[in-house]
Amino acid sequence: QVQLIESGGGSVQAGDSLRLSCVASGRSSDWYAMGWFRQFPGKEREFVAAIGWNGANTYYTDSVKGRFTISRDNTQKTVYLQMNSLEPEDTAVYYCGADAALARLRLGVNASWGQGTQVTVSS
Numbered sequence: 001q002v003q004l005i006e007s008g009g010g011s012v013q014a015g016d017s018l019r020l021s022c023v024a025s026g027r028s029s030d031w032y033a034m035g036w037f038r039q040f041p042g043k044e045r046e047f048v049a050a051i052g053w054n055g056a057n058t059y060y061t062d063s064v065k066g067r068f069t070i071s072r073d074n075t076q077k078t079v080y081l082q083m084n085s086l087e088p089e090d091t092a093v094y095y096c097g098a099d100a101a102l103a104r105l106r107l108g109v110n111a112s113w114g115q116g117t118q119v120t121v122s123s
Contacts, residue, residue: 002026002098002112009094009117012086016121020081022096022114033102034072034079035059038092039116045095045108049081052102059106063089086121093118 008020020036035050049060049070058070067086072079079096096114099105 002032004096004098004112004114006094006096006114006117009119011120011122014087014121014123016086017082017084018086018119020083020094020096020117020119022079022081024077024079024098026112030074030077032098032100033105034096034098035105035111036070036079036081037095037097037108038090038119039095040092047106047108048094050102050106051079057102059102083119086119088121088123091119091121 003025004022006022012018031053033052036048037045038048039045047061048064049068051058051070051072055072067084069082093116095116097111099111105111
């Protein structure tokens with residue numbers, strides 16, 4: 001089991017940037033694919049971005065391509081989500097997820113989850 005702690009959420013204006021961080025702990029966390037999901041009020045959690053264990057492969061949902069960048073630092077056991085050009089439509093609770101399999105992580109069906117961090121973007 002991997003434990004995850006997110007940080008970096010907050011309230012910003014449209015066009016601003018935020019960087020979310022997620023620190024992992026637990027057995028084999030270095031080898032896990034990690035990613036970010038978000039949940040809008042009244043909706044299911046949805047995929048945002050994911051990165052393979054060595055950082056070589058990254059994936060994004062279409063609505064954030066060109067604006068968000070996922071990266072990881074395995075020496076710090078941390079994954080980041082740099083969010084630029086934020087829009088009010090990005091307002092959600094953002095969750096960090098981890099799974100041994102990147103393909104499975106993108107589906108979010110068997111991941112370990114953090115507690116979530118709120119991102120609010122006002123126009």
